[in-house]
Amino acid sequence: RDYTTLAPNKSHKITSSFDQRITLNMEKNTFGKAEHFLLQVHPIDSATFHEFRTRQPNGKRLLTCSSVVHTQWESNYFGKPIEVTVSCPPNPAKAKKMALARKLKDEKMKNPPKNPNPIEEQEKEKEKENARKRMQEFSETENGPAKVTKWYMGEYGHSEDDETDRLHFVYMMGGKWLLGQDVVIKQLKVDVLHFRLEFPVERFMVLRTRTSLEEDAVAPMAASLNDFLGKRFVEVVVRQKFDNPCEVALQVTPVSRLDAVVKQLAQKGFESGPAPSHMISLQEGDMVEVGFAGNIECTDQLPEQLIYKSNIATVTYFTVKEENKFRQKEQEFYSGLIQLTRRYVMTPTVRAKKVQGSVFTQGQNLGQGQSLGQGDENQQPPQKEWKQDKLCTIQINIPKFHIEPNTEPKKAPVSLNHNNGPVDNDLLMSLAVALGDEWKRVAHYLGVHRVRLQVGSIITCIH
Structure with missing residues (x-):
């Protein structure tokens, strides 16, 4: 300035x-x-x-x-x-051409030709040039002058090398x-x-x-x-600590620094988490608000908004927990959403009024004593209005640590009360081990009652 x-x-x-x-x-x-x-x-x-x-x-x-x-x-x-x-x-096309000509000139100045062509070689080249011209004149007299054709491609005919x-x-x-x-x-x-x-x-x-x-x-x-x-293309990175997924780091970073930011957060212990958001556009000084939805809530006091600046890291750390532990029973984790919105001020634009039949914005000069947008004295200034735009939504998951895995059901011991005959307890146990799951097929063939079939299955599981 x-x-x-x-x-x-x-x-x-x-x-x-x-x-x-x-x-x-x-x-x-x-x-x-x-x-x-x-x-x-x-x-x-x-x-x-x-x-x-x-x-x-x-x-x-x-x-x-x-x-x-x-x-x-x-x-x-x-x-x-x-x-x-x-x-x-x-x-760019002219600049490339000028740079190439300058380079050739410098090379010619640095490396001048040491042995110029002899007179005999120059005469031979002149004879070849004259012969080529005679052949061209002969072909024009026989077939007429060559027509210059142009290949028209419309908009695509203008390449990057166009000098006009x-x-x-x-x-x-x-x-x-x-x-x-x-x-x-x-x-x-x-x-x-x-x-x-x-x-x-x-x-x-x-x-x-x-x-x-x-x-x-x-x-x-x-x-x-x-x-x-004024636009800055950024992505939102959400990472969680490996040993405590409830501790979360959220950072808004430019697209060019995404990999570096992920490595920096990993060095601080934030190694896991969802994938980065899609590419969004912000402006310098935009206010970004963080909200939560689903079965996730924040336990810390977050700032009202994050002010984005490209030269300063826009990052915040907070702790989350489940909102209701009785929800999402069919899943192995609590799932929720982190919502980011942009809050900005919308000011209505005031159009310039016409002065003596001409509009100043069209490039015409105002006379002395006249001002742009001169209106009534009682006219009230336009009121500012706050608006919000949704930027992105990122899903975050918290594992269910308090849920213990189901234990194996306890089974009652099975024993025979009458073991005086030839079919005793030892014989049945050895037979159960030998058959395994084939108990069911044998029982179906012999027509064994359902209760006895369950007892046989229990014996097989025990051994």
Whole structure:
């Protein structure tokens, strides 16, 4: 951020402290009074730009773009236009071609040809070239000139190596992105662009797109890119301690750091748990609330909300238990859900009113003494409204430690009271061991009563 006070009777040159290529040159009498000016630059790194091109439907048509420049003005009009320069990466196809030419030139300078071709070899090459030209002229006289054919593939015909592009100036006014059609953009250097700013704007940037992109799609592309810059793609990790599954760690982490976070939690003892959630999008400073459902409840006092920040670990530790131990009898564990919701403030947008039949957001200057959105004095400001969005739901299980396994049923001893005959207790025991489960088949064949069959089964189990 750069805060500056501009005098009306002096010329000024403002250079961004973040990028020296972003400058604003102002002549004298540009402002009617002392102007308090704020300049803020939001850069777009290559990783974010590549991810935007991958996720958005028409992102492939965007080649490069400049940083998003935020400005705050006290005046509603400029007495004279402001000369602006911004940095914008060149066309990737042209950059590759220039880098290749520079590399070949450097190699040629480092390794010049030591033995040039003799005169005889040069004459032979000239004769071959003349013979090739004569053959081409003869074929044209016989068959006519060759027709140039073009293979048309529509949108897919524009590959990544397309060197043709267009520059578009887009700006934001009243919370809406618009296309500056009358702005002439000049390229001073390979990565420096120049244009004139005729009126105050909230934000502006320059897009370098393919020639196949329609002008109506430029402003929506800028709006989607601006919204994408504030998004952070994260996943929610829930891990439990191996020796005590009731102790839980919950952390909201970027997708790129998922494996590292899982390893860090494992080092602290949180080794088991459910799989991470699906990919969700948050913004810096979003408030995330944690809730519970099912047969699980939290015994600790959790914070009201977790504030997500990408440079600070968003993690919390808590203890859970079953809500009702008589539920879920058919399962070997108590099951519940951890629910995460995003809580945010929704402020209704106020549209700018028309001034003398023209809308200021369309790029027209307001007259002196007129202000943007000038309305009635009795008009009340819009009220803020809190809303909630469901982010994800993760299932968590707690084993049932208090349930003991079923013990084996106790069996009454079996003995024979009358063992004077040839069939005594020892004979029956040896026969039971020899037959095993075949007792039932023998009993069915002999027609033995059911009670005696059960006694035989008991004897088999004992031995």
